[in-house]
Amino acid sequence: MKIAIVGSGIGGLASASLLSTRHEVHVYEKMDRIGGRALSMNGIPENYKKMLAGFEMANAFSMPDIETISGMAKNTKIDLGFHLIGGGKRGACVSSLKRINANVNFIGSKLGIIEGDSTKYPMLSPYDKLKMLPRIMQLLFSRKETIEAMKKMSIEEAIEKYGKGKLKLVLEIFPRLITTVNELDKISTGESLFAQRELMGGHPVVYPAGGLEEISKAYAMHIEKNGGKIFLEREIKNVDVEDGMAKGIDGIEYDAVILNMPVQHIFRVVKEKHFEREWVRKIKSLYGTGSMVSYHLLNHVPSSLLGKSYVFLEKTDEFKGEAVAGMIDFKMAVPEAKISPPGKYLVQSYAICSPEEAKDRSKWEMLKNIIDENLDRLIKGYKKHAEWEIYNAIWHLDGVAKTIDNDKPDVETPIKNLYIAGDSVNSKGIGINCAVDSANIIYERIESISSG
Numbered sequence: 451m452k453i454a455i456v457g458s459g460i461g462g463l464a465s466a467s468l469l470s471t472r473h474e475v476h477v478y479e480k481m482d483r484i485g486g487r488a489l490s491m492n493g494i495p496e497n498y499k500k501m502l503a504g505f506e507m508a509n510a511f512s513m514p515d516i517e518t519i520s521g522m523a524k525n526t527k528i529d530l531g532f533h534l535i536g537g538g539k540r541g542a543c544v545s546s547l548k549r550i551n552a553n554v555n556f557i558g559s560k561l562g563i564i565e566g567d568s569t570k571y572p573m574l575s576p577y578d579k580l581k582m583l584p585r586i587m588q589l590l591f592s593r594k595e596t597i598e599a600m601k602k603m604s605i606e607e608a609i610e611k612y613g614k615g616k617l618k619l620v621l622e623i624f625p626r627l628i629t630t631v632n633e634l635d636k637i638s639t640g641e642s643l644f645a646q647r648e649l650m651g652g653h654p655v656v657y658p659a660g661g662l663e664e665i666s667k668a669y670a671m672h673i674e675k676n677g678g679k680i681f682l683e684r685e686i687k688n689v690d691v692e693d694g695m696a697k698g699i700d701g702i703e704y705d706a707v708i709l710n711m712p713v714q715h716i717f718r719v720v721k722e723k724h725f726e727r728e729w730v731r732k733i734k735s736l737y738g739t740g741s742m743v744s745y746h747l748l749n750h751v752p753s754s755l756l757g758k759s760y761v762f763l764e765k766t767d768e769f770k771g772e773a774v775a776g777m778i779d780f781k782m783a784v785p786e787a788k789i790s791p792p793g794k795y796l797v798q799s800y801a802i803c804s805p806e807e808a809k810d811r812s813k814w815e816m817l818k819n820i821i822d823e824n825l826d827r828l829i830k831g832y833k834k835h836a837e838w839e840i841y842n843a844i845w846h847l848d849g850v851a852k853t854i855d856n857d858k859p860d861v862e863t864p865i866k867n868l869y870i871a872g873d874s875v876n877s878k879g880i881g882i883n884c885a886v887d888s889a890n891i892i893y894e895r896i897e898s899i900s901s902g
């Protein structure tokens with residue numbers, strides 16, 4: 451089959467990489483680089499603020515101003531914002547790269563916790579896990595009907611039923627961090643237990659040495675090795691649809707078209723009239739997630755923190771869900787990560803909020819203060835070691851939040867031969883893992899068609 455993939459985000463590239471082994475694939479990317487939301491930059495580009503706006507982000511604060519940082523950060527590699535991949539080696543992303551023998555080195559860590567003025571690393575001791583395990587096993591290996599029911603059960607309900615001792619704290623923090631949603635009454639117990647099972651492993655979170663772009667580069671290399679093509683700076687304007695079937699893009703014929711962009715944006719390239727009104731309404735009602743993400747370039751980090759990751763939970767009435775969960779990560783700071791300039795340490799963090807809160811300037815200062823206070827608990831007086839700091843608000847972090855009220859669409863659209871890849875669709879995991887798993891599902895569906 452001849453297949454067009456619109457967008458070179460992780461979902462588009464993972465789809466093209468899998469399909470390139472058996473089909474002719476062409477990837478079209480409107481930007482001058484691959485990776486979508488998982489891109490990496492050498493320092494701060496001139497068009498930084500415009501680029502952020504394109505990803506539904508805004509620079510909330512910077513110390514000093516962005517133009518000055520741009521001159522200082524030339525040999526620092528940064529992504530669009532905080533990124534860690536959940537599930538370590540068991541997650542969809544790491545396993546898919548292993549299958550194509552990609553040369554990507556993942557740095558992993560356990561998770562520590564900041565609680566008041568004290569910190570604990572790792573957050574869960576082997577004894578804690580042993581004590582919680584029977585309860586988690588009971589929930590995970592329940593009968594199929596129970597699992598289905600758990601998908602519709604909120605974490606708030608699960609805490610009432612099962613949340614005792616350490617398990618209560620785990621259920622209060624991890625589901626929020628995994629879904630980037632603070633409202634426990636909206637998070638699905640089934641979905642977060644699935645993701646949590648992966649977090650229980652040796653390295654629950656990983657980051658690729660050399661920056662997130664290493665993942666996209668590995669897929670791109672595999673696509674091109676198999677004869678697939680990637681066209682940059684090629685914005686696709688229209689998917690050609692005839693008799694309920696996708697025929698190609700912008701007048702070029704294809705047997706199948708895969709759209710890789712937040713699902714709410716697909717009507718920019720496919721006319722609404724081709725879908726049932728109800729489907730359009732449903733897709734437009736889906737919402738993503740939000741956060742404040744920050745980078746801190748420090749000239750000193752205690753060696754005891756290097757390579758580790760810490761979570762925090764701030765109870766506050768100022769935000770939906772009456773809490774702000776977040777994370778501060780020091781894996782980018784180790785020399786093996788090849789991100790920070792020699793003798794400097796890039797630290798990344800995020801504090802979760804709703805998309806509306808991320809757009810609300812009156813919340814920015816509060817989110818910044820939450821991040822700063824928690825970083826200060828880890829490194830007392832850290833500000834005196836900060837060479838520069840950037841805080842960005844984002845209101846479309848995940849394509850579609852994995853919440854009970856958001857019914858994520860299938861990879862197959864109502865239009866024949868038109869698929870959706872990325873983190874917006876109903877596949878396993880969150881964020882990058884969800885995008886990679888969407889590619890696995892598309893591959894299976896296309897294979898079953900092409901093999902008759």
Ligand SMILES: Cc1cc2nc3c(=O)[nH]c(=O)nc-3n(C[C@H](O)[C@H](O)[C@H](O)COP(=O)(O)OP(=O)(O)OC[C@H]3O[C@@H](n4cnc5c(N)ncnc54)[C@H](O)[C@@H]3O)c2cc1C
Nearest residue numbers: 457459460461480486487531533534685686872873881882
């Ligand atoms: C700041 C931030 C922090 C995040 N943190 C995490 C994290 O810690 N862990 C995690 O797992 N996930 C995280 N995510 C989410 C993660 O980045 C995404 O889930 C992941 O990158 C997958 O994206 P995608 O495949 O859906 O495609 P996208 O990244 O949305 O890519 C879509 C691509 O399509 C292109 N495109 C769109 N329209 C057209 C067109 N008409 N023609 C041609 N090209 C087009 C775009 O330019 C883009 O390159 C974060 C996201 C952000 C922004």
